[in-house]
Amino acid sequence: MTNKYTCIIIDDDEIDRLTVISFAKKFPILDILGVFESAEEALSIIEKEKIDVLFLDIDMPGLSGIEFRKKALEIPVCIFITAHPEHAVESFEIETLDFIVKPLKLDRFAQTVSRIEEFIEIKLKASLFEASIGGDTIYIKEGHEQTKVKLHEILYLEALKDYTLIITDKKRHCVLSSIGNLLKENHFQSFIRIHRSFAVQKQFIQKINSSEILLNNNITIPVGRSYKDNLNLLA
Template identity: 65%
Template sequence: MNQLKCIIVDDDEVARLKVLSIARNFPILKIVGSFSSAQNALLEIDKQTIDVLFLDIDMPFINGLELRKKLATVPVCVYITSHPEYALESFELETLDFLIKPLQQERFAITVNRIKEFLDIKQKASLYELQFADDFIYIKQGYEQTKIHLHEILYLEALKDYTLLVTNTKRHCVFSGIGNLLKETHFESFVRVHRSFAVQKQFIQKVGSQNITLIKNIVIPLGNSYRDQLQFVE
């Protein structure tokens, strides 16, 4: 994978320098801009293609959530903030990761791996083909074909134009939006719980105020607009 062009936007100079210092330890990241405001970032961003946004949220005039909406075409957005209460709202904007200040290199390394995995799958997404059978599906990649029983899928995760089908052992990619998949009768046992997630009803163990716990202690965010769909779970 080629170097990824990244920008940092944070009105706190110390925080910007911290992100820049840590990011320089990862050769795949190329920081092409560091800005103290969203306005300054918007003036520069049209001059080149950006792959990754590292954004603060609480900024004057245009905050990080509003900036992400303006830069929706940038593939990856990672928030680095002191305000964990914005986490749910941020994931409605297709946020890949949400980090809490002070930034730690060990946690940032996990984020970098997620970025690489996300972009790698995105690049390969057009090679995948989904075929339905009775109680299972086939996922085809090139000449290889994988058979997956529907009851093995714990949840679906939307990532832009494709969807991850997550089982106990592996994550499979299909080149179809989560909304289209949920219209298929094969996925009628799934319930949408978030803009980016749908889960199999029988795997729900607990419904909290902001998330859902599945078997294997898997935690999935719960969107406010999808809460009514879970009234059957007590």
């Protein structure tokens, strides 16, 4: 049985609103609970219903999409769909899973739906980070089993709201800990944060520039503006 995720759609532009509705109906996993032309109208439903996904415009009369999201942080997935790309940085500071610039296209929307599925699946499967058994080894609890991970094999860490993905060249693990808290652990002192959502290890870096870092296996990681000073630690 396919999981279904409840969602609401908020956009003051009728054509854009209808486009999101049309696209959302093409994906059986999305269950539309409500459609609103203003953020104020949607405030009542977030108090009454359990909502998994927000499809949200930013530039709207009255309460903006950014302001609405701040009032609805308990909703796990927020997708901004907007004609204003300049709001991208601000939006990711309030737990945004994806940011789509209008005009909305079906193939781009399909990518977002895949991200939603992956995010929720990872969240459900995430487990607690276990104590280290040695200076270079940690255990990660996965279901009823524990997986041993060597710290020197971890390529990078990626933030996923209250969770952190631990990426090696063989597998991705997910632990129930924010990246900020994880980096405070003694085991992760060799990692350097280069973005709100990413931390890397120096030995895997192939190339550095002002906007991104190239790791082994041609993995590209963005550099956040407020973390550029940390690049000096990688020199």
